[in-house]
Amino acid sequence: MLRLILRRVLLSVPLIFAVSILTFVLQELAPGDTAQTILGDNYTEESYDYLRHRLGLDQPMHERYLDWLAGALRGDLGVSAISGLDVGHQIAARMGVTVSLAVAATTVSAIVGVALGVVSAVRGGLLGRAVDVLSLIGFATPAFWLGLVLVSVFAVEWRILPATGYVPLTTSVGGWLASLVLPVAALTSSAVATIAKQTRDGMLSALSRDFVHTLRANGATEASIIFRHALRNAAIPVVTVIGLLFVGLMTGVVVIEVTFGMPGLGSLALTAITRHDLPMVQGIVIAFTLIVVVGNLLVDLTYGWLNPKARVS
Incomplete structure (x- = not known):
């Protein structure tokens, strides 16, 4: 029975990685922008660019995913881009x-x-x-x-x-x-x-x-x-x-x-x-x-x- 449990757990690891990658890509392709959501309708181009830089949204997608993955492997899921609260605690x-x-x-x-x-x-x-x-x-x-x-x-x-x-x-x-x-x-x-x-x-x-x-x-x-x-x-x-x-x-x-x-x-x-x-x-x-x-x-x-x-x- 222990062998069965270990085998199923090991098989689930690639699934979790695949789901995380797919979710990240789909969110990138979805319409909308986090910086625009935070700033609302009235904002300047400078404030928009600054916020995107502060949130790391101006970095390439693969770099942002690898940064998130490195934190997730340590048990740190990051903070909410909207509320600033810890994701893991929420x-x-x-x-x-x-x-x-x-x-x-x-x-x-x-x-x-x-x-x-x-x-x-x-x-x-x-x-x-x-x-x-x-x-x-x-x-x-x-x-x-x-x-x-x-x-x-x-x-x-x-x-x-x-x-x-x-x-x-x-x-x-x-x-x-x-x-x-x-x-x-x-x-x-x-x-x-x-x-x-x-x-x-x-x-x-x-x-x-x-x-x-x-x-x-x-x-x-x-x-x-x-x-x-x-x-x-x-x-x-x-x-x-x-x-x-x-x-x-x-x-x-x-x-x-x-x-x-x-x-x-x-x-x-x-x-x-x-x-x-x-x-x-x-x-x-x-x-x-x-x-x-x-x-x-x-x-x-x-x-x-x-x-x-x-x-x-």
Whole structure:
């Protein structure tokens, strides 16, 4: 298992470098200028040239990237070109919000989706068709629209949950859970449906195999067949889907954080992009990449637990 972890970590290093280079280049090609954003509409040519020189924007792109990379390798992501605040500190202060939202949404999606998939595969009939309908509805429902509907019902009409904001776990466990309910519900609508459908299809395939008939002939209980044997055989593709959905949730997190006014990396990224704040954008993209790398590593570890052959692959 340690060999698997080391191999995946080493493979992630080129990915992080490639993402950082691509982000830097795309930000350079994007319309807008950091110096113009800071100075506003009324500025002189001298003040514009001076500010660009002070920010290092008059240097060649490859030199600026190498300077940033040298600092990043030392753990220094630089300072925001707009606010002058340390990028690393800003990201660290908001990381908990994004991680809480992503992990909670993935966990809820996995638990509810697997439960629905198992029940629909075992019971079949109307419940199986309901999962198909739920999948179609989930795919077609935008997360931000569902979030607005949930806010209007549960926060405005019934007033049982907060509409915006985030309460840290260290401040109040109840407040933390309450602040996550509506954002997580909006994020998990399509994910639950996808996992449920994948689980149902995998369970139906596993339950039709010969080893299940052999287990029943040998007197194995139905619960043992379903949860110990069939679900374990169906789990590999389900885990793959969960891993892909976790990566996809990173995009949804940006929208949901803005919709619910949550002070996470997504809302910070949107502000940094609109202001053409390259150091902040670079740092946030690297942070999101690291979150995805850790998520994929957890998926690989789950593979190793479910299938020992994957530990040496």
